[in-house]
Amino acid sequence: MQTFKIHHIGYLVKKMEAAKQTFEALGYLPEQDTVYDPGRDVDICFLQKDGYRVELVSPVSEHSVVAGLLKKYKNCPYHICYEVEDYESASAALSAAGFLAIDTPAEAPAMGNRKVAFFSGPAIGMVEVLLP
């Protein structure tokens, strides 16, 4: 049985520094400096509080993969990332649950170049999987 272990909640934000400061005011601690992801054209910053990890994702230009999402949804949580042991079986389990793959596994510079992939399902929207 494939396990889906929660790794972080992805939070779409328009202004990275303002968002970071706001989470810090709520007691979150940054895990790292903000990292630019050139493949997705986003700035990313991870913060932690009470054992929960939040990923702030902010589009850098109109070409960013999330620029359209931000316009549509404004500042909001938009995905949960699950750490999986095996991509193929995770992908099969997600497909069986009605999810469609949005992309194929690609390196995430903000996560030590571990690979991630995104899926979308009709009932709960977007999920991210983090490969070993």
Ligand code: NI
């Ligand atoms: Ni994420």
